[in-house]
Amino acid sequence: MTEHTEQTVFTEKEAIEITIACGYDGSEFETARWKKNGSLDPSNGTISSLIRKLKTIFNSVEVTNGRGKKRRYILIGKKAEMTERQFNYDGRPPTEEDKLMEEYIFSRLLNFNSQQFTITKWINSIKMFPVELNMNYLKEALIDELGVLPIAYPVRQIVSDFVYELNIRNKGVLDASLNRLEKKGRIEVVEKYFAKFTVADDPQELNKEAYDDLKESVSKFLEGYNVTYYAFAKAKFSARKNRKMAAIIEEVDKHLIENHLVEYYYKEYEIKVLNKDIKREVEKQKFEAAFITRFIKLTIERQQREDYLNSKYFQKRFYLMNTLILLKALKIDIPWDILQQEKETVMERCIQIDNMLFEEKRSESAF
Structure with missing residues (x-):
């Protein structure tokens, strides 16, 4: 296996783009902190997640002590094969x-x-x-x-x-x-x-x-x-x-x-x-059930992210509720208790969004 050993220093933006080129979704660019400051928030796990992704691509990953846009990623020894292929994109073993x-x-x-x-x-x-x-x-x-x-x-x-x-x-x-x-x-x-x-x-x-x-x-x-x-x-x-x-x-x-x-x-x-041996017969109905189970779990996890919980956008703050309603419309079994909990706070969250937009406009008019 041939590996490159030349050390290269990258900006945070370049590091994220490397992961995108290797198949990751670039979700770091969609966080509230990135959209506001052009850098990741060290307090919410996004930098740790990026490092885990980079470690599937490089033998050594180090991050400098710089803050915000001054932060640099030292990536050494690009692997001939991404080690993440043993796992899912978030580094966890398959469920x-x-x-x-x-x-x-x-x-x-x-x-x-x-x-x-x-x-x-x-x-x-x-x-x-x-x-x-x-x-x-x-x-x-x-x-x-x-x-x-x-x-x-x-x-x-x-x-x-x-x-x-x-x-x-x-x-x-x-x-x-x-x-x-x-x-x-x-x-x-x-x-x-x-x-x-x-x-x-x-x-x-x-x-x-x-x-x-x-x-x-x-x-x-x-x-x-x-x-x-x-x-x-x-x-x-x-x-x-x-x-x-x-x-x-x-x-x-x-x-x-x-x-x-x-x-x-x-x-x-x-x-x-290469090997035609089937280890387990799986009907399409069971595949779809497994697909939806994982889809709902990932939806719940996303709704718990800071940039979704406190978003000023309806499609983010109500992401979980909207997804469950649309799955229900497709005649798919959903966790009814979670949907009910989401619906109970609709008006409260709408008011929060209105207040955020009002404050935003007031701040703009002050300049």
């Missing part, structure tokens, strides 16, 4: 739900040996959790459940984000399962990179360096708009985009054409089954 979903995915892969698809096509081919949902039905279900809502309650965005989160969860489950299956020697995954050039009729295969160069070019271009690559990718594949982000996406498309002659680029995964 029983993870193992069950992994076996379901493996059994489905037997029908597609040595096939090559994008991650989205793999999700559809394997028949993971369905996300082609009736958006209008979900919007009506949310309104009916809550009754009278504040005018500013972003129903459309909440439903769109819900569908997006299901998509992201599908990708996360598939990616983590493929990593573990490959580590166990049951499959082989080969990543292949493509770009559609303006001068060619069909997409052309790229090497990884060229693909990474395109991503880096887009990331640097987005810096001029103060937008992260993570936020850009989320908006690009979201059913609902605000005007500002839609305009930025158009500018990125122009940037790719004018500077690289590229209309779009993407990645595909060729998956080869």
Whole structure:
């Protein structure tokens, strides 16, 4: 195994972008502290979480004593293979739900040996959790459940984000399962990179360096708009985009054409089954139950984060409640006691948001 031993010092932003390039979701960029100060909060565990991610990529990770934007990450010895492949992205061992979903995915892969698809096509081919949902039905279900809502309650965005989160969860489950299956020697995954050039009729295969160069070019271009690559990718594949982000996406498309002659680029995964032994038969119904169990657990954990608990945005402060209502609309069993507790404090939390927005406007008018 060949390893690089050159020591490199990175800013916090660069360290997060490294984890994104290696498959993490870049959630650090979405924290309230980052959006306000451009740095992570050492008191809420986000820095420790980032360090754990970086340790799956590098042999040695050290953090300087600098505060805020002066903090630096010393990363030594990039690993030939990410050690996180033995675990899930947050560094924990796989749960029983993870193992069950992994076996379901493996059994489905037997029908597609040595096939090559994008991650989205793999999700559809394997028949993971369905996300082609009736958006209008979900919007009506949310309104009916809550009754009278504040005018500013972003129903459309909440439903769109819900569908997006299901998509992201599908990708996360598939990616983590493929990593573990490959580590166990049951499959082989080969990543292949493509770009559609303006001068060619069909997409052309790229090497990884060229693909990474395109991503880096887009990331640097987005810096001029103060937008992260993570936020850009989320908006690009979201059913609902605000005007500002839609305009930025158009500018990125122009940037790719004018500077690289590229209309779009993407990645595909060729998956080869090496060992066809099925360890456990898993029906789709059990897979979906495990998927939802993990999805709800992760939703509860997210709602407990500081940037969600005390957010001025309805979609964050009511994230757990909204998610449970929409799952209920899909005829999925949910923890009713938790939903009831969330609904009991709706008015109280709405008032808190109103007070935050009022104070914010008053502070702005004072200048």
